Amino acid sequence: MGHKVLMKGNEAIAEAAIKNGCLHFFGYPITPQTEISEYLAKRMPQVGGLCLQAESEVAAINMVMGAAASGSRVMTSSSSPGVSLKSEGISYIVGCDLPCVIVNIQRGGPGLGGIQPSQADYYQATKANGHGDLHLFVVAPASVQEMASLTGLAFDVADKYRTPAMILADGALGQMMEPVNFDIEEKTALPEKTWATNGHGGKRKKNIVNSLYMDPLDLENSIKARFARYDEIKANETRWEEVMVEDADIVMVAYGITSRICKTAINAARAKGIKVGLIRPITLWPFPSAALKKAAETAKHFMVCELNMGQMVDDVKVAIDCARPVSFYGRTGGVMPSAEEVLAEIEKIAGGLTK
Template identity: 55%
Template structure:
């Protein structure tokens, strides 16, 4: 299978179409604007529909409608745009509507910066809307992974009848890499006999809704959803890890930041410092179990992130107090450097942190 050089945002659109997406509703925002630009041209060529909504709020509710009718549908945006979609995302989770939401994260808070960021971690993993709900969340570290996980996201959305997030930072959206597109259709996905496709007088009507006026019914619904989320925790955890068994220091990072960390690890090796890495690929469910494989004599865990340290909470849960946890990050659109990360690794390894 041949590879093609593509910009990250365009690869998102191509992967979605390859996965069977035929509807996109969105609104342009830097650094994700090439996603709707690509879809506006490519979707009509395959019989699909692109619509630039009047706002992000409108777009996510259009996604709710198309997903409720059983279609494969996607929206994409960047940080403040995703914030505006949160009400629709919790509605979709409550109504069990499969859909894919792509976030090319930028610096924040508020309108922030148009440069890359990772400060949407809390929003992505804890849910930015109301109520007890969860969404699978993939964090690719390359354009190839972005392609792969966008395609996988559609299958998982259908499998669990749930919104799925793909969270990358603006660097992935804007840079170019060679990618290939693999067949990913899962023929064993459940039939969408719940969808609002019209009865044609042959069956009872379907109702897609997240409103329960009786407390007992709402509680029953939440308990049933929680069982589904437990299945995700059991079956959908993804991560990359290496060098844990004899590490002097372990770094934890995701997305493009993890690539910068890997360069710092190589630099540390030239100085005789053994550094391992844990890279969560699913931000939720989080790979807590892998922390048990860390060398018990490790001098510390270093979280590296383009934020003020949102990843640190999950690191602390994973390590369960067995060793100290430190943080190094840049924020507002600034990007960590290998040299800066190496300096923090040296401090921890030398016991001077």
């Protein structure tokens, strides 16, 4: 039997970071993710690591850049407004080709918004978490177990492709408790960080980490090289889960906590004889477009459910080239839909399909 613990999602991310060799954490408290800092403040000294509460989110992300440049596995975490503050630093980290993990335990926005769960930072995470031509590798856990396992994946992908990775979760996943098994974590062999600025000792040429280029052509080339790596990430690291998609007339698309609500609704709909399935993106960037395109060959309707006013729904339309109708159901501002609410939407669509 494995080593089982009952954990909050936030604690699972923190413990998984340590298990995956993260020795540096720089954060700043904000509800509903503060348990990550709180936990690491206790755990990091036990493993010889450093957990530091910076003076602000801006300071924390720049400390992450420094630690990442030295070759360390490093993480920072925040919630929506705090992630906005980190945006400039994230862009610089991309420009320097540095690996790190950034956690966003989303809360209601815009502005200070609220402290209840939300998925309204989807656009920010997948389209523009900072200026310039850039992408982050974005994972969306849907259970406390995945908060742990996808933290490991985020670190591995970040190191392998020299890119920041983001764990995009929400307050409900951060705060809720589920059993976690820590013995199933997988470790992949990591390439040596030959680019790290960790002291050459007179034995090699000096490394420089920098995002400023004097010659526009050099900058263009560096961006093109980065986008070639993005293509590799798209080819190798796209992940999703399919539930009862094969015979589904209606394919729901939902990620994170919303996918858990949708699964309850789908089981209830199936019990009523409605053929509905679910595609759950596990990586939000890269987006599992091919899986959706394939489902569009057999499905009659796509229904997207999010804790926002409709953001991922655009990516679903693009993925299937608008080949099928795509509807949206969501709640926002920190309000979560019940499984009954989602079921009612499924029934409404199913009624329209039979007419």
